[in-house]
Amino acid sequence: MSVYEERVGRAVELMMKHGMDAIILTKPANMFYLTGDGRLCAYAMVTLGGKVALGLPQTDLEDVKSLAHFDHVVGFEDEVGMIHSIAHYFGHFGIRQGTVGLEYAFLPQPRMGMLTHPHAKPVAVATKDCTPIMSELRLVKDDDEIERIRAAAKVAEVGMRAAVKSIKPGATENQVAAEAEYAMRQAGAVDFYRSYVASGPRTSIAHGVPTLRRLQTGDLVVIDLHPVVNGYSADMGRTVCVGKPTAEQQTAYDLYVKALETTVGKIKAGVGMQDLEQTMHGVFEEAGHGAHIFGPPIHGLGIEFEESPLPAGHAFFHGEKAPAPLVANVVIAVGNCGLYTGPWGIRDEDTVVVGTDGPIVLTNFPRQLECCV
Amino acid sequence: MSVYEERVGRAVELMMKHGMDAIILTKPANMFYLTGDGRLCAYAMVTLGGKVALGLPQTDLEDVKSLAHFDHVVGFEDEVGMIHSIAHYFGHFGIRQGTVGLEYAFLPQPRMGMLTHPHAKPVAVATKDCTPIMSELRLVKDDDEIERIRAAAKVAEVGMRAAVKSIKPGATENQVAAEAEYAMRQAGAVDFYRSYVASGPRTSIAHGVPTLRRLQTGDLVVIDLHPVVNGYSADMGRTVCVGKPTAEQQTAYDLYVKALETTVGKIKAGVGMQDLEQTMHGVFEEAGHGAHIFGPPIHGLGIEFEESPLPAGHAFFHGEKAPAPLVANVVIAVGNCGLYTGPWGIRDEDTVVVGTDGPIVLTNFPRQLECCV
Numbered sequence: 001m002s003v004y005e006e007r008v009g010r011a012v013e014l015m016m017k018h019g020m021d022a023i024i025l026t027k028p029a030n031m032f033y034l035t036g037d038g039r040l041c042a043y044a045m046v047t048l049g050g051k052v053a054l055g056l057p058q059t060d061l062e063d064v065k066s067l068a069h070f071d072h073v074v075g076f077e078d079e080v081g082m083i084h085s086i087a088h089y090f091g092h093f094g095i096r097q098g099t100v101g102l103e104y105a106f107l108p109q110p111r112m113g114m115l116t117h118p119h120a121k122p123v124a125v126a127t128k129d130c131t132p133i134m135s136e137l138r139l140v141k142d143d144d145e146i147e148r149i150r151a152a153a154k155v156a157e158v159g160m161r162a163a164v165k166s167i168k169p170g171a172t173e174n175q176v177a178a179e180a181e182y183a184m185r186q187a188g189a190v191d192f193y194r195s196y197v198a199s200g201p202r203t204s205i206a207h208g209v210p211t212l213r214r215l216q217t218g219d220l221v222v223i224d225l226h227p228v229v230n231g232y233s234a235d236m237g238r239t240v241c242v243g244k245p246t247a248e249q250q251t252a253y254d255l256y257v258k259a260l261e262t263t264v265g266k267i268k269a270g271v272g273m274q275d276l277e278q279t280m281h282g283v284f285e286e287a288g289h290g291a292h293i294f295g296p297p298i299h300g301l302g303i304e305f306e307e308s309p310l311p312a313g314h315a316f317f318h319g320e321k322a323p324a325p326l327v328a329n330v331v332i333a334v335g336n337c338g339l340y341t342g343p344w345g346i347r348d349e350d351t352v353v354v355g356t357d358g359p360i361v362l363t364n365f366p367r368q369l370e371c372c373v
Numbered sequence: 374m375s376v377y378e379e380r381v382g383r384a385v386e387l388m389m390k391h392g393m394d395a396i397i398l399t400k401p402a403n404m405f406y407l408t409g410d411g412r413l414c415a416y417a418m419v420t421l422g423g424k425v426a427l428g429l430p431q432t433d434l435e436d437v438k439s440l441a442h443f444d445h446v447v448g449f450e451d452e453v454g455m456i457h458s459i460a461h462y463f464g465h466f467g468i469r470q471g472t473v474g475l476e477y478a479f480l481p482q483p484r485m486g487m488l489t490h491p492h493a494k495p496v497a498v499a500t501k502d503c504t505p506i507m508s509e510l511r512l513v514k515d516d517d518e519i520e521r522i523r524a525a526a527k528v529a530e531v532g533m534r535a536a537v538k539s540i541k542p543g544a545t546e547n548q549v550a551a552e553a554e555y556a557m558r559q560a561g562a563v564d565f566y567r568s569y570v571a572s573g574p575r576t577s578i579a580h581g582v583p584t585l586r587r588l589q590t591g592d593l594v595v596i597d598l599h600p601v602v603n604g605y606s607a608d609m610g611r612t613v614c615v616g617k618p619t620a621e622q623q624t625a626y627d628l629y630v631k632a633l634e635t636t637v638g639k640i641k642a643g644v645g646m647q648d649l650e651q652t653m654h655g656v657f658e659e660a661g662h663g664a665h666i667f668g669p670p671i672h673g674l675g676i677e678f679e680e681s682p683l684p685a686g687h688a689f690f691h692g693e694k695a696p697a698p699l700v701a702n703v704v705i706a707v708g709n710c711g712l713y714t715g716p717w718g719i720r721d722e723d724t725v726v727v728g729t730d731g732p733i734v735l736t737n738f739p740r741q742l743e744c745c746v
Contacts, residue, residue, distance in 0.1 A: 039580060040579075040580050041579065041580070057578075057579040057667065057668075058667065059577055059578055059579045059667045059711070059713050059718070060578045060579055062574065062577070063574070063575060063577070063578045077667070078668075078669075078686050079686055079687070079689070079690045080686065103481075104481065104482040104483070105481050105482065105483050106481055107481055107482075108477065108478050108479055108480055108481050108692070109477040109478065109480075109485075109502070109692065110477070110478050110689075110690050110691055110692040111690065112482075113690070114690050129482070174558050174561075174562075174563050175558065175559065177558060178554070178555050178558035178559055181551070181554060181555070181558070182551050182554070182555040185547050185548065185550060185551035185554070186548065186551060188547075188585065189547075190547050190582070190583055190584060190585065191582065201435065201436070202436060204432055204435070204436070205430075205432055205433045205436045206413075206414065206430040206432045206433055207412060207413050207414070209563070209564065210563055211563060212561065212563065294430065294431065294432045294450070295430075295451075296451075313451050313452055313453065314452065316452070316483075317452045317483050317484065317486070317487050318483055319481075319482065319483040338432070340432050345432070
């Protein structure tokens with residue numbers, strides 16, 4: 001039995017449990033997990049009988065045949081063709097009533113409208129959100145997935161090395177991002193979730209996409225990389241200083257590292273996300289920095305650089321369930337919460353496998369605040 | 374009056390026309406258009422009185438103040454804070470009933486749920502899709518916008534030059550993408566919509582994201598670049614051959630260029646998107662390649678690399694209206710439709726301003742099928 005047959009088997013169990021007769025996936029990450037191929041403008045229908053039916057642009061038929069696990073595949077010319085192909089599959093599988101699961105957390109109304117169009121879905125078939133099913137399926141990683149994330153982590157380290165090496169007064173944030181991404185593509189990353197490079201006052205913002213701002217001596221620089229390797233991502237962040245940090249910057253950085261490493265040290269099967277969050281925030285609070293925290297410090301990763309388990313607050317607003325205590329072989333990123341003092345911020349982040357007895361840290365780039373001197 | 378005040382004024386006119394008392398935008402491209410700043414996890418509320426109220430992570434308050442046009446701004450700590458800040462603005466503006474416009478084509482259900490949460494939106498306020506309003510607002514570009522798109526087009530040319538230069542047997546698609554993106558970041562692009570590099574049999578797929586496939590002599594390579602410069606994108610594609618093309622490849626390429634250039638030649642104010650589509654498809658059909666076309670050949674671009682005007686079929690499924698005849702200073706990409714023979718495909722694409730009397734082509738990278746010899 002292939003890994004995809006095994007995954008479809010588990011999907012079928014969850015569909016039974018949640019009362020779904022089929023699911024239709026259009027989110028590439030979910031399609032990739034169940035079939036080995038995820039692409040835009042395509043869908044995968046999975047039935048209670050464990051059958052997988054794909055629909056995709058007719059141009060892609062030959063390509064997908066060499067990449068995906070499926071029982072049926074059909075090409076279409078346009079959106080109308082896509083709708084009719086869905087109707088065809090509903091007919092083929094004899095699904096005239098019951099419930100189909102759709103990715104409510106991924107589909108804005110017009111695309112939801114395509115999948116539920118009366119020319120696609122039989123009117124007597126109800127719909128239900130299958131987001132929680134897919135997140136539950138993808139939560140615990142198998143050995144091959146962990147190796148892929150490990151490979152992505154190594155590529156993130158290559159990118160971070162190139163980024164740090166490029167830091168000098170006068171370089172733009174964007175040039176630092178250029179070096180990181182170039183090195184990561186050379187090392188095998190075929191895509192990136194956003195590469196963040198934020199410097200000086202911009203280190204205090206939540207999502208530091210690079211700009212043309214030029215680095216100045218004494219700036220902190222927050223670099224956060226998310227390469228995609230073999231379909232899986234890693235998440236690593238480091239903060240460095242252009243030259244020698246001030247005593248205040250060094251003290252804040254040391255505190256951040258203490259908070260991060262204390263938190264990572266507590267990771268093992270059975271621990272709750274919220275316990276870890278409280279640990280990290282607690283170290284900041286104890287040092288008088290309770291007002292300088294922003295954001296929950298932990299999220300899952302895998303095919304996506306942010307996926308289940310999500311922090312309880314985030315989860316609710318992403319159509320996810322609040323996370324249960326962590327189990328072995330869940331992979332998380334730790335450190336997503338920054339320490340924001342006002343004039344500057346700090347953020348280191350690492351990718352960690354939840355082990356039975358402790359953490360397995362996949363990103364090991366050295367921490368060194370001072371650089372380029 | 375700043376450009377943003379002028380744009381908000383036009384937004385207010387459309388809101389009146391469509392019966393909306395306010396709109397709440399969370400799509401960065403739309404926020405960027407009306408306020409000069411678009412970022413994740415933030416929103417802009419615009420009222421009938423022309424007031425702009427922003428909400429965003431509290432970490433970003435100082436940053437946004439230097440970038441955005443607004444009347445009110447508030448920082449929040451998390452999703453719950455975001456919801457409460459929206460309620461606060463509804464109260465502040467005295468909006469207790471009426472209609473608020475939301476971006477239905479952008480918001481999957483959980484995020485729609487945040488904006489319509491009973492702790493955010495007064496229950497007596499109805500909601501309506503403001504996608505068509507924002508598309509109408511952004512449709513015709515002003516001189517500054519066209520200059521930004523022109524700058525992006527120049528950067529795309531730099532990227533294409535680097536890509537073509539890197540093509541040789543044994544190089545991976547991904548390495549070609551690396552060279553293109555590196556050169557584009559050095560030239561000032563701070564982001565990219567996906568960079569496509571597809572070679573050999575992969576030239577026949579619809580969305581050719583780069584892989585680790587190695588180029589072989591005789592392969593065609595389709596390269597399609599979308600850099601973001603000063604907030605605006607360009608869209609340029611070129612097909613090249615690794616070495617000398619076969620006679621069949623050259624003939625197909627010449628046909629493609631003929632179809633593309635004939636179509637571009639017809640662009641001017643008053644022409645319909647469908648007329649242009651029929652022109653391009655007509656050249657293929659006349660040459661016996663009617664069965665080898667996929668996809669509508671034209672889409673708008675600006676802040677996004679694909680935006681209104683969208684082809685009629687696409688438009689419907691993206692919550693947009695079917696496009697009216699083109700007017701001056703709309704910017705479109707032409708050539709998005711490939712010529713797919715089976716073993717390989719061809720796609721060149723250019724960014725063109727609709728002029729009063731004819732086309733103004735912004736992407737001028739030379740067409741030359743044969744390369745690397």
